[in-house]
Amino acid sequence: xxxxxxxxxxxxxxxxxxxxxxxxxxxxxxxxxxxxxxxxxxxxxxxxxxxxxxxxxxxxxxxxxxxxxxxxxxxxxxxxxxxxxxxxxxxxxxxxxxxxxxxxxxxxxxxxxxxxxxxxxxxxxxxxxxxxxxxxxxxxxxxxxxxxxxxxxxxxxxxxxxxxxxxxxxxxxxxxxxxxxxxxxxxxxxxxxxxxxxxxxxxxxxxxxxxxxxxxxxxxxxxxxxxxxxxxxxxxxxxxxxxxxxxxxxxxxxxxxxxxxxxxxxxxxxxxxxxxxxxxxxxxxxxxxxxxxxxxxxxxxxxxxxxxxxxxxxxxxxxx
Numbered sequence: 001x002x003x004x005x006x007x008x009x010x011x012x013x014x015x016x017x018x019x020x021x022x023x024x025x026x027x028x029x030x031x032x033x034x035x036x037x038x039x040x041x042x043x044x045x046x047x048x049x050x051x052x053x054x055x056x057x058x059x060x061x062x063x064x065x066x067x068x069x070x071x072x073x074x075x076x077x078x079x080x081x082x083x084x085x086x087x088x089x090x091x092x093x094x095x096x097x098x099x100x101x102x103x104x105x106x107x108x109x110x111x112x113x114x115x116x117x118x119x120x121x122x123x124x125x126x127x128x129x130x131x132x133x134x135x136x137x138x139x140x141x142x143x144x145x146x147x148x149x150x151x152x153x154x155x156x157x158x159x160x161x162x163x164x165x166x167x168x169x170x171x172x173x174x175x176x177x178x179x180x181x182x183x184x185x186x187x188x189x190x191x192x193x194x195x196x197x198x199x200x201x202x203x204x205x206x207x208x209x210x211x212x213x214x215x216x217x218x219x220x221x222x223x224x225x226x227x228x229x230x231x232x233x234x235x236x237x238x239x240x241x242x243x244x245x246x247x248x249x250x251x252x253x254x255x256x257x258x259x260x261x262x263x264x265x266x267x268x269x270x271x272x273x274x275x276x277x278x279x280x281x282x283x284x285x286x287x288x289x290x291x292x293x294x295x296x297x298x299x300x301x302x303x304x305x306x307x308x309x310x311x312x313x314x315x316x317x318x319x320x
Contacts, residue, residue, distance in 0.1 A: 003029045005069045007054050007101070008076030009043060010034040012178045012189075013116070013170075013219060017073070020220045022047050031067045035076065040178075054097030060104045073227070074101045074115040079183040080143040081272050087142035094146035102153065106161050113165045114227050117151050117239045119212055120144035121169060122280045131280040133241050133287040140278045154238035168226050168240040171212035171283065173219045176307045176314075184275045185211060188252055191265070192304075195256045196311045200264045204272050207250040207265075210281040214244040215303040218296045222288070229292035236287050244296035246282040255304040 004025060009018045009032035019042060022030045032043050033052035043049060050063050054076045063069070076097055083090030098115060105113050122131060123139040137148045147169075154165035172185025176192060187203050194201040214222070222242045231237075247255075253265040288294035298306070 002070045003031060003067050004071045004073060005031045005033060005064065005067065006073045006075060007033050007052065007097075008035075008074070009049075010036050010039040011075060011077075012175055012183075013173060013216075013223075014075040015040055015043060015178045016175065016216055017075070017220055017223055018043060019046060020224065021073070024224070031063070031069065033063065054100055055093065057100040057104060060100055061108070064104060064108055064110070070110050071112040071227075072101055072105060072110065072114070073223075074098060074113060077146075078143065080118075080120055080141055080275055081184055081186070083143040083146075084141055084271065084275065090142045090146060094143070095149060098150045098153065102157050102163075102165065105165075106157065106163060111164065112227070113154070113163070114223070115150060115154060115165065115167045115238075116223070117147045117167045117169045118143070119169050119171050119279055119283065121148045121151065121239065122278075124278050126280055128281045130282050130284045131241065132284050133236055141275055144278075151239040158237060164231055164237075166226055166229075166234060166237045168222060168242045168288065169283070170219065171214050171243045173214055173216060174303065174307070175216035175219075176310045177216070184272045184279075185213065187249060188213060188247075191249070191252055191256070192307045192311060195260055195263050196308060196315060199260060199262055200266070201253075202266045202268055203249045204268065204270045205249055205276050206269050206273060207267050208248050209273070209276045210246055210248050211276060211279060212243040212246045212281075212283050213300075214242070214296065215298040215306070218244050218298055221297065222294055225292055225294060226288075233291050235291060240288040240291075240294075241283040241285040242288050242294055243283045243285050244298060245300050247300055251300065252304070255300050256308070258301065259305065259308050 027047035078090040
């Protein structure tokens with residue numbers, strides 16, 4: 001790879017994944033972009049940044065020409081909870097933004113596109129337990145609908161234009177570095193901050209809402225490994241199941257209590273409960289393990305210990 005363009009670099013995943021790619025490929029060879037100029041100091045100071053709206057195809061083409069881009073990691077998207085509040089916006093940004101990226105990549109013969117999918121592609125008719133790689137994809141959220149369409153569209157471009165578009169179905173991604181970005185699994189981020197700061201959390205999902213999850217270092221690892229994988233080994237290129245563990249809010253609370261014994265949690269489910277209920281409890285990611293060697297490093301307790309330590313260090317530094 002010569003140079004890689006990241007879209008949506010200011011989001012939860014993009015803000016960390018972009019920096020990880022800069023460590024691998026060199027700061028000047030990874031171009032960060034976002035529709036917002038409000039990005040982290042680390043991103044802005046470590047390498048090039050471009051203000052870019054993925055709905056502007058001409059701007060995408062100009063950016064790719066200017067920086068001699070030959071691969072794109074396309075993260076710009078409207079997430080599940082925000083998408084249900086404004087489904088038309090979710091369709092426009094997620095679908096038309098991806099079409100613009102795919103079309104410019106086709107016209108300019110880029111080497112590779114990675115566009116993440118999501119467990120939101122699954123719906124009520126999908127098997128809930130150990131969900132297979134190939135299964136029923138009839139989601140009931142606009143976010144899920146757009147992700148299914150993007151998987152299928154990427155597969156079409158691969159088959160008909162000989163392109164290399166690949167993606168992975170993220171579970172809930174948990175991180176301590178970036179605030180939640182409007183997803184249904186955001187409770188698993190916010191709960192740790194509230195646990196450290198006030199030893200309590202009011203959860204917007206039921207105690208028994210089981211969902212697949214992954215710690216951010218494993219998310220970065222999985223994305224990087226798929227990006228670098230041998231194309232000839234990829235049989236499910238545009239939508240690999242990947243997961244690390246499945247947990248409920250009660251499970252997370254119990255894990256936190258091993259470090260903060262007096263932590264308390266309350267439950268007041270809101271509209272996001274219906275979204276969570278439409279998703280699956282666990283995923284079978286054997287295809288990712290077999291085809292490109294995926295293997296997570298963190299389980300729930302290891303993640304909890306690491307996150308709480310990091311948040312406590314931040315809070316201590318604020319006091320000093």
